[in-house]
Amino acid sequence: xxTGSTQMALDGKGRLAIPARLRERLAGxxxxxxxLTADPTSGCLLLYPFPEWEKVAAKLNALPxxxxxxxxxxxxxxxxxxxxxxxxxxxxxxxxxxxRFAKLEKSVALVGQGEKFELWDDASWQGLFxxxxxxxxxxxxxxxxxxxxxGLKGFSL
Numbered sequence: 001x002x003t004g005s006t007q008m009a010l011d012g013k014g015r016l017a018i019p020a021r022l023r024e025r026l027a028g029x030x031x032x033x034x035x036l037t038a039d040p041t042s043g044c045l046l047l048y049p050f051p052e053w054e055k056v057a058a059k060l061n062a063l064p065x066x067x068x069x070x071x072x073x074x075x076x077x078x079x080x081x082x083x084x085x086x087x088x089x090x091x092x093x094x095x096x097x098x099x100r101f102a103k104l105e106k107s108v109a110l111v112g113q114g115e116k117f118e119l120w121d122d123a124s125w126q127g128l129f130x131x132x133x134x135x136x137x138x139x140x141x142x143x144x145x146x147x148x149x150x151g152l153k154g155f156s157l
Contacts, residue, residue, distance in 0.1 A: 007108070017091045026049060033050040038098060042119045044120045094119070
């Protein structure tokens with residue numbers, strides 16, 4: 001499981017050095033074989049160990065091909081997916097198209113999300129993190145109003 005966030009810098013060629021503590025874990029999980037793709041819901045990038053990506057790709061490919069929303073979702077997520085492997089220095093190259101999609105320039109946040117990572121422009125990530133301070137109030141209002149989703153009812157940390 002991947003957790004926490006790390007602020008890092010892209011080099012001039014668009015490469016990102018995976019932290020050493022994560023490289024070892026990724027090597028054990030997927031031999032360093034990763035997939036980078038666009039996240040259609042938030043504008044960041046998603047970085048999957050290859051076995052986790054295969055699960056996501058299978059779900060996407062199972063969506064009905066005549067459904068226009070499913071078609072656009074597959075087009076964006078599968079169409080932008082790039083297989084990447086760390087070089088000898090532990091760096092992965094983020095293709096220009098994906099850097100533009102996520103507005104990644106220099107400072108990047110690598111955010112653990114359980115079985116995958118998110119890659120954010122660091123300023124965007126900091127803004128989202130500050131907004132998260134409002135979450136307890138939003139959660140309390142949703143519970144009181146009865147608008148809390150079924151999946152969150154009864155959930156505890």
